[in-house]
Amino acid sequence: MSNQTQAHPAASIREAIDDNVVIFDTTLRDGEQSPGCSMTTPEKIRVAETLEAMRVDVIEAGFPIASEGDFEAVNEISKRIKESVVCGLARAAAGDIDRAAEALKPAARRRIHTFIGTSPLHREFQLQLDKEQVHQRIIDSVSRARRYTDDVEWSGMDASRTEHDYLFRCVETAINCGATTINIPDTVGYAYPEEFADLIRAILNNVPNIDKAVLSVHCHNDLGLATANSILAVKAGARQIECTINGIGERAGNTALEEVVMAFKTRGDLLPFKSRIVSQDIMKASRLVSAITGFKVQPNKAIVGANAFSHESGIHQDGVLKNAATYEIMKPEDVGLIKTSLVMGKHSGRHAFKKKLEELGYVLGDNALNEAFIRFKALADKKKEVFDEDIVALVDDEIAGESQRIRIKDLDIVCGTKRRPHAEIVLEVDGQDHVASADGDGPVDSAFRCVQSIVAHKAELEVFTINAITEGIDAQATVTVRLAEGGKSVVGQAADTDIVVASIKAYVAALNKLLVKRERTAPAALSA
Ligand SMILES: CC(=O)SCCNC(=O)CCNC(=O)[C@H](O)C(C)(C)COP(=O)(O)OP(=O)(O)OC[C@H]1O[C@@H](n2cnc3c(N)ncnc32)[C@H](O)[C@@H]1OP(=O)(O)O
């Protein structure tokens, strides 16, 4: 067994620690334990590189004994990560520790994290070992891990439900055997913030050699208290938080990295603690982890949810436009968002509507604004969310007025599983009827081809979306079509219970607006 010693990061962290909190990210280990969250090695490498760039202190890259894939991931991450400590998990078992050491060998800074259940439930039912036997396993495992690295973390699994005297003894032993980080997990998310803080204080007051280690916490979110427990633990003297991006992890998940980092940043008045995390990278990391795991972030999730910096209510939007601090405690830029998003809906007011129009390039006079606002409210009553396209269409309608040079007179579409979709259309263009027929890849495509053969144009179809205004199989569908030609774009919208009919109507509506725009810039005859 080789004895790989290295400059000990925990020691330097401890010296410089004061009010600095070590951020230990376990997205790739505990996070991956969320059912359905498994990641491949290349995906784990991408996450690890993102964590390193955001200056995570310790990256728990996996549990090398668990599988060949986990071993490979820890090993590959160890080869690539230079700035963060790379950590591998191991049970209190020689094979686990040796495997973790092997996987971590290439790491510039490596940590072995070994753990064992200390609570009566875990001792008696899972491990079927008594107190003395568990204690002996701590001696064996921490001593073995120290043969490979100076940076050893020991965790008492289910520490929050362990008899205090026994936990103090286990912690003291782990430190005597060379553990430099002592982690106190609330494995089942049972702890209550004040109680958990008391436990941390009790450890600091009752373990004689505790000054030789960094005290860490690892909280689960079963009662939604993981962040609160972690923060109160830090107030009580812990200086490492174990956490994950988006709070993913076993069952209800772990403490969310973004929550503790932003809590320290936002409430420095009460929480004078710092992390090294580049908070501007938070959204990037959140989106990456969500995309890789397929775990969507709930819209109202603190810090990284889609609504965390969005405002829909008129009064809030008005306040934010006048001074963002009225309804925002953090700056969106601080978590890597470009700006606050104004979500337009039925609760929005005139100020926000005007601002949105300006963002979309429209400056309307008071009357036009009022009229557009009334129509916007009517639409918002029918739709859950009014998108930018809806607003563009609404204002363009106003601009295009009654101009309808193209009208649909008849539409006949045949489609099914046995034949290629076919459409026949009669369009009235400037008072004259034109007939066209065409096959297409689908009913909408065949009808669009008919229209284009009558109204020749080179406009590009930039957007084609279908939304349901009402629910059920008789739902009214709104189709939005955006066409772009020579730097100008127009949006046509139409609603119908038949999606194909709504699509053709929207397409023709967009073409009518395009003709108005063409005439305004260079009056020309319609090529039909
Ligand atoms: C709280 C936590 O998050 S702990 C980490 C949980 N993560 C995981 O379990 C994911 C990876 N796990 C695995 O791939 C597998 O469970 C392995 C490879 C670790 C073990 O697989 P197996 O050998 O098939 O055992 P299995 O998972 O069925 O049972 C766990 C065994 O480990 C023992 N064990 C559990 N924790 C520890 C520990 N910290 N130290 C020593 N032994 C332990 C159990 O008592 C049980 O032993 P037994 O077989 O003698 O009854």
Ligand SMILES: CC(C)C(=O)C(=O)O
């Ligand atoms: C291995 C330990 C730290 C753990 O994940 C837990 O107890 O939840």
